[in-house]
Amino acid sequence: MITLHHLENSQSIRILWLLEELGGEYGFKMYDRDTETMLAPDDYKAISPLGTAPFITDGKTVLAESNAIIDYILDQTDGHALRPAPKTADRAQYLFWFHAAQGSYQSLQTGRFINSIAVDRSPRLVRGIIRKVMGMLDAAFYSPRLNTVMNLMEDDLSRHPFLAGEAFTAADIAFGYTLQMASMRGDLGENYPHTQAYVDRMEARPAWQAALAKDGKFTGVPT
Structure with missing residues (x-):
């Protein structure tokens, strides 16, 4: 078992x-x-x-x-x-979002989180400098890539109820945790209304x- x-x-x-x-x-x-x-x-x-x-x-x-x-x-x-079974209509969409959860989104969010810890734990005398450097890194690297993922997701969820299309799949479970964290941080809301509504639906599932x-x-x- x-x-x-x-x-x-x-x-x-x-x-x-x-x-x-x-x-x-x-x-x-x-x-x-x-x-x-x-x-x-x-x-x-x-x-x-x-x-x-x-x-x-x-x-x-x-x-x-x-x-x-x-x-x-x-x-x-x-x-x-x-x-979705191989060669079915939703298979490619499913594979993309299933692997984007960890390969793109989660890795970027984790890097961002580590940067915030580095700022919080840096010595007070240099904290301002560290915060500025990390802010530049976020603006140049993390935010643009995260926004690309989120804009694509928002577009897909404006047309379908789930990431792979019309049916709930393991891709929704794989992405669920990271999106719930984003929602708790206030990163969705008005910026990504379809994605926020999707997270609300996922959190309402009995399972x-x-x-x-x-x-x-x-x-x-x-x-």
Whole structure:
């Protein structure tokens, strides 16, 4: 049986959401972050292949990386409705958004988040300089690329209810976490009304609500 090793306030929430959408049996083990460092505890890092979240076990199989886990779970379960079949009309759109979640959007957001930490933790005497440098980096690199992704998403969601088209798929789960974080930061709203409405619809899904209830601690802080 697949067991999700679930780290408090992490990207692992999307795997919990997927398992709830599928509705089958699965194992679940919760790990709390260290209250001082906010990092994963030692017992989690000892068995996670990368020491990061999420990861699953299935017998002797131990697997990390969100999209790899999603594909693995869908391979093992009756989850075909969440992944358009090869050569179908929505397959290319699905593959693009499924991989853009981690390959483009999440990596850019993580870089931006690390920059903000660098500013907050820099010595007070040089903090102004660090903030200016990081602001220049954001304006030149992070913001333009993030805006490109978001503008494309906004356009797609103005024409379809889900990222891959008319049906809810694993691409929506893969992107769900990162968009929920963007919504909590106020990065959507009036700038991306169709995307904000999409996030609201995703958060209203019974499986997402069930995942939140099972987690019990999710507040959307660092991954």
